[in-house]
Amino acid sequence: MLKIPSHQVAGHHASSATRGPLIDDSGRFYKPLQGDERGSAEVTFYDQFTSNTQIPDHIRKFFPIYYGTKVMQASDGSEHPHIVLEDLTTHRENPTIMDIKIGSRTWGPDASNAYIEKCMKRDRETTTVKLGFRISGLQIYINEGVGYYKPTRDLVLKSSVDDVRLFFKKFVSSDPNVESGMGPDRDLASVVYGGPNGILAQLLELKAWFEDQTIYHFSACSLLFMFEKGLVLEGGSPNAQVKIIDFAHVTEDVTV
Numbered sequence: 001m002l003k004i005p006s007h008q009v010a011g012h013h014a015s016s017a018t019r020g021p022l023i024d025d026s027g028r029f030y031k032p033l034q035g036d037e038r039g040s041a042e043v044t045f046y047d048q049f050t051s052n053t054q055i056p057d058h059i060r061k062f063f064p065i066y067y068g069t070k071v072m073q074a075s076d077g078s079e080h081p082h083i084v085l086e087d088l089t090t091h092r093e094n095p096t097i098m099d100i101k102i103g104s105r106t107w108g109p110d111a112s113n114a115y116i117e118k119c120m121k122r123d124r125e126t127t128t129v130k131l132g133f134r135i136s137g138l139q140i141y142i143n144e145g146v147g148y149y150k151p152t153r154d155l156v157l158k159s160s161v162d163d164v165r166l167f168f169k170k171f172v173s174s175d176p177n178v179e180s181g182m183g184p185d186r187d188l189a190s191v192v193y194g195g196p197n198g199i200l201a202q203l204l205e206l207k208a209w210f211e212d213q214t215i216y217h218f219s220a221c222s223l224l225f226m227f228e229k230g231l232v233l234e235g236g237s238p239n240a241q242v243k244i245i246d247f248a249h250v251t252e253d254v255t256v
């Protein structure tokens, strides 16, 4: 059965009036193609990337598995093509997730002037220009009784540099009152961000490939940071994972 993903933290959301991602019980994530060139650009990327034998396995694992496209009933009831992906949260119990749009420039090489202007405005209004990234959305698991702390899109997007710093602390805080903003502890930082399997180690692995590869221009992609706070608090492994998503503005470099 198709349903609206409960762990989506950013982007276009599904409702009976708007098209947005859907998931099913078999662990697939259906992203409706955006009507303009963004949808076809993302399909082109996934088609190319999936069949590209130059992508090493240790890098491929950072990208969602792609199962092609499918015309199906969208959340708003219309028949619409969707990109079919692996649902990255399907095996998770209570995921703590952050979506970070990376890059100090959020448009691709072929963007129109009007689109560049739109992006520049948003990049200046958020931390993109100052930090080279912005948080697009997040959810932090608190406990069974409370559920999740999931700040609104508006609150996240108007974050200052200091607010972003605070979100990164809250993300790895063991304090159940993270939303009170009273200076959260960073109790889980060393196991989630640090260590051989932590988020930082995974980012460095991805970064090394980005510095070396000349196949694609990656623009306006997001990194998803995910881990299981509930398990860490019980003394288990955080199962920290970095994934990269959103390829609507990625182009292949045809000059190489």
Ligand SMILES: Nc1ncnc2c1ncn2[C@@H]1O[C@H](COP(=O)(O)OP(=O)(O)OP(=O)(O)O)[C@@H](O)[C@H]1O
Pocket: 005, 007, 008, 009, 010, 011, 012, 021, 029, 031, 064, 085, 086, 087, 088, 089, 099, 136, 137, 222, 245, 246, 247, 248
């Ligand atoms: N394969 C996936 N599995 C699980 N969740 C996903 C997957 N892809 C995306 N998401 C969720 O959906 C959100 C939006 O994804 P994405 O950025 O691809 O959509 P978008 O509508 O193009 O976003 P934007 O408007 O920011 O460009 C992500 O923040 C994440 O929570």
Ligand SMILES: O=P(O)(O)O[C@@H]1[C@H](O)[C@H](O)[C@@H](OP(=O)(O)O)[C@H](OP(=O)(O)O)[C@H]1O
Pocket: 011, 038, 122, 136, 157, 220, 248
């Ligand atoms: O960061 P925010 O505030 O969530 O803003 C959205 C974000 O910049 C998306 O990347 C963009 O889609 P594209 O990157 O695909 O253009 C979307 O445009 P849209 O609303 O025109 O879809 C914006 O609303």
